[in-house]
Amino acid sequence: MKLTVNGIEQEIFSPPLTPLLHVLRDELDVTSPKAGCQQGGCGTCTVLIDGEPRRSCLTAVAAVDGSEITTLEGLGEPEQLSPVQAAFHERYAAQCGFCTPGMVVAATALIERKGGPVERDEVLEALGGHYCRCTGYVKIVDAVMAASRGQTGAREDEPETGEEAPVMIPGSPA
Amino acid sequence: MKAVGARLPRYDGLGHVTGRTQFVDDVRVGRTLWVKALRSPHHHAAITSMETSKAEKLKGVHAIVTCADVPKNVYGHLEALGVPADEPLLADGEVRYKGQPIAAVAAESEEAARAAVEAIEISFEEREPLFDIRKALDGEAPQIHQWGNVYPHYGPYNHRRVRKGDIEWAFENADAIVEGVYRPQAIEQMPMETQVALAVPEASGRLTIYSCTQAMYFSMGVVAAHLQVPLNKLKFIGGTVGGGFGGKVDTAADTVCALLALKSRRPVKWRWTREEEFLASSTRAPWHIEIADAVTNDGWILGRRMLTLHDSGAYSRFSPYGVTKHAFHHTGAYTIPNLRFDGFVVYTNRVPTTAMRGFGVTSVSFAVETHLTRVAHAIGMDPWQLRLKNANRIGDTSGNGVAMKDPSTVPVTLAAAERVGVELPAEFRQMTPEPRSGDLLPEHLREQQRLNGEDS
Ligand code: FES
Numbered sequence: 001m002k003l004t005v006n007g008i009e010q011e012i013f014s015p016p017l018t019p020l021l022h023v024l025r026d027e028l029d030v031t032s033p034k035a036g037c038q039q040g041g042c043g044t045c046t047v048l049i050d051g052e053p054r055r056s057c058l059t060a061v062a063a064v065d066g067s068e069i070t071t072l073e074g075l076g077e078p079e080q081l082s083p084v085q086a087a088f089h090e091r092y093a094a095q096c097g098f099c100t101p102g103m104v105v106a107a108t109a110l111i112e113r114k115g116g117p118v119e120r121d122e123v124l125e126a127l128g129g130h131y132c133r134c135t136g137y138v139k140i141v142d143a144v145m146a147a148s149r150g151q152t153g154a155r156e157d158e159p160e161t162g163e164e165a166p167v168m169i170p171g172s173p174a
Numbered sequence: 175m176k177a178v179g180a181r182l183p184r185y186d187g188l189g190h191v192t193g194r195t196q197f198v199d200d201v202r203v204g205r206t207l208w209v210k211a212l213r214s215p216h217h218h219a220a221i222t223s224m225e226t227s228k229a230e231k232l233k234g235v236h237a238i239v240t241c242a243d244v245p246k247n248v249y250g251h252l253e254a255l256g257v258p259a260d261e262p263l264l265a266d267g268e269v270r271y272k273g274q275p276i277a278a279v280a281a282e283s284e285e286a287a288r289a290a291v292e293a294i295e296i297s298f299e300e301r302e303p304l305f306d307i308r309k310a311l312d313g314e315a316p317q318i319h320q321w322g323n324v325y326p327h328y329g330p331y332n333h334r335r336v337r338k339g340d341i342e343w344a345f346e347n348a349d350a351i352v353e354g355v356y357r358p359q360a361i362e363q364m365p366m367e368t369q370v371a372l373a374v375p376e377a378s379g380r381l382t383i384y385s386c387t388q389a390m391y392f393s394m395g396v397v398a399a400h401l402q403v404p405l406n407k408l409k410f411i412g413g414t415v416g417g418g419f420g421g422k423v424d425t426a427a428d429t430v431c432a433l434l435a436l437k438s439r440r441p442v443k444w445r446w447t448r449e450e451e452f453l454a455s456s457t458r459a460p461w462h463i464e465i466a467d468a469v470t471n472d473g474w475i476l477g478r479r480m481l482t483l484h485d486s487g488a489y490s491r492f493s494p495y496g497v498t499k500h501a502f503h504h505t506g507a508y509t510i511p512n513l514r515f516d517g518f519v520v521y522t523n524r525v526p527t528t529a530m531r532g533f534g535v536t537s538v539s540f541a542v543e544t545h546l547t548r549v550a551h552a553i554g555m556d557p558w559q560l561r562l563k564n565a566n567r568i569g570d571t572s573g574n575g576v577a578m579k580d581p582s583t584v585p586v587t588l589a590a591a592e593r594v595g596v597e598l599p600a601e602f603r604q605m606t607p608e609p610r611s612g613d614l615l616p617e618h619l620r621e622q623q624r625l626n627g628e629d630s
């Protein structure tokens with residue numbers, strides 16, 4: 001079997017029914033897809049198979065023989081972030097970071113499919129099967145909508161570095 | 175101050191968005207064995223026999239550990255602070271919750287480890303389980319712990335107590351007694367990264383442990399104590415946690431990995447399945463909270479009687495500390511001069527409960543704030559005004575007798591009222607945290623500033 005993973009062709013030696021997740025992590029050392037549940041429920045293992053977001057934990061490697069696989073590592077480099085990566089970074093859409101690989105690849109596929117600005121309900125639909133226990137989702141949805149509009153910098157209403165903190169509570173020492 | 179109020183990039187942010195962050199499960203070490211555990215299928219049972227020899231002979235199996243392999247099997251996270259331990263690392267003769275680990279296998283693959291777990295021969299004699307904390311003290315209730323059904327180590331008492339002022343006086347002089355029962359339920363922390371550890375025996379004789387713990391020094395101490403080795407034999411690598419929310423304060427996978435690595439002389443990794451996480455990892459405790467407040471028609475809370483039952487599950491872990499925090503916060507952000515509080519850590523055959531986001535405090539805050547609104551409705555007073563009237567002020571004393579120096583109740587309550595557009599009369603809008611005087615210093619509060627609390 002052969003897979004093209006993040007642009008590099010790889011020969012695969014795992015047994016044919018091995019989940020793609022384990023082939024990526026254990027045979028190829030591509031570790032951004034995470035084993036959050038290994039039963040299709042959480043989305044942390046999501047990768048792009050020929051551009052479509054799929055749960056690699058439920059995908060037997062033989063079923064995708066010859067495909068192009070893209071994981072979070074393949075979307076950009078720390079010095080050259082993709083728009084979705086940049087928006088997630090600038091808008092604090094990752095906290096512990098464990099759900100982030102699945103979120104970012106699924107959001108990237110959504111924006112590619114739409115080819116223009118995506119709306120809130122479209123983000124909720126596309127990321128509906130992805131759990132995040134840290135963020136409460138608000139910043140994730142915000143980052144995806146912003147990335148689809150080419151806004152990859154900080155939110156405009158964020159204070160600049162060094163600016164005074166707003167006083168929230170009258171009489172507080174802040 | 176450069177950082178406060180400033181936008182700063184997260185130090186780990188680029189790693190997170192590019193997939194370069196290395197979580198414990200992402201650490202690759204050659205020749206790593208995989209761990210699976212034999213867990214109790216019963217809530218409460220005696221282990222009548224166990225035989226691992228067949229499992230040991232299976233292909234790919236390198237080591238099996240049971241309680242007999244643990245140098246110090248019973249150890250507690252708070253033992254170093256003088257809280258006696260009650261939990262075995264691996265069950266010894268009996269099991270007290272479904273999912274309790276009994277034995278663990280290290281093998282070439284997860285499948286081989288699972289097959290070995292299934293090949294361990296074990297028999298149980300089931301016992302009646304206890305799940306309802308309200309029944310734990312009944313004579314009829316099954317006795318599930320060597321200490322009985324209540325954790326008994328609060329100084330001379332078997333529960334956490336607060337006594338302040340003259341509770342009888344308060345209830346005799348009240349216009350109304352307002353009662354309520356509150357039962358916040360268990361919650362699974364459910365981080366996206368399940369419990370995981372990797373232990374690597376080094377040529378130097380040390381063990382390197384990659385841990386997802388939230389509490390590195392707790393884990394080091396716990397592993398060293400179970401193994402009975404000095405701390406300098408252990409090197410912990412951690413700090414990258416795929417979510418914890420309190421559920422990774424207890425040491426979960428580290429110790430078993432360490433034991434198996436020492437026994438097999440191979441690196442071993444244990445990654446819990448999502449089922450194990452739900453079945454056997456700790457949760458936030460369920461609570462049973464009863465409050466009775468002695469109140470006057472003009473909105474003074476003269477006294478509070480309160481009983482709390484904290485469901486500790488099968489072992490105490492951090493529960494004694496949770497109840498202590500609970501006791502400290504049982505008046506909320508308000509001043510009540512006469513108190514009688516009793517809080518019990520109750521054992522049941524549930525999974526042990528532990529830390530989760532302010533555990534002990536969130537439960538009592540939920541109960542107290544809900545109750546204050548109930549009091550307000552009972553006496554026909556605005557709930558905001560009731561809160562402000564009884565709010566902590568400088569010089570008021572807490573339940574355990576500490577004088578307040580900088581209480582924030584008044585400004586925070588006023589800010590909240592403003593944010594949600596609640597109009598308050600001028601006398602309330604102008605309140606400050608400054609010491610009580612005039613109408614806000616009635617006779618019963620004059621006394622309380624001189625009274626000593628007792629927190630035992
Ligand atoms: S690991 Fe595949 S969906 Fe959870």
Ligand code: FES
Nearest residue numbers: 095096132133134
């Ligand atoms: S950032 Fe932690 S689960 Fe999403």
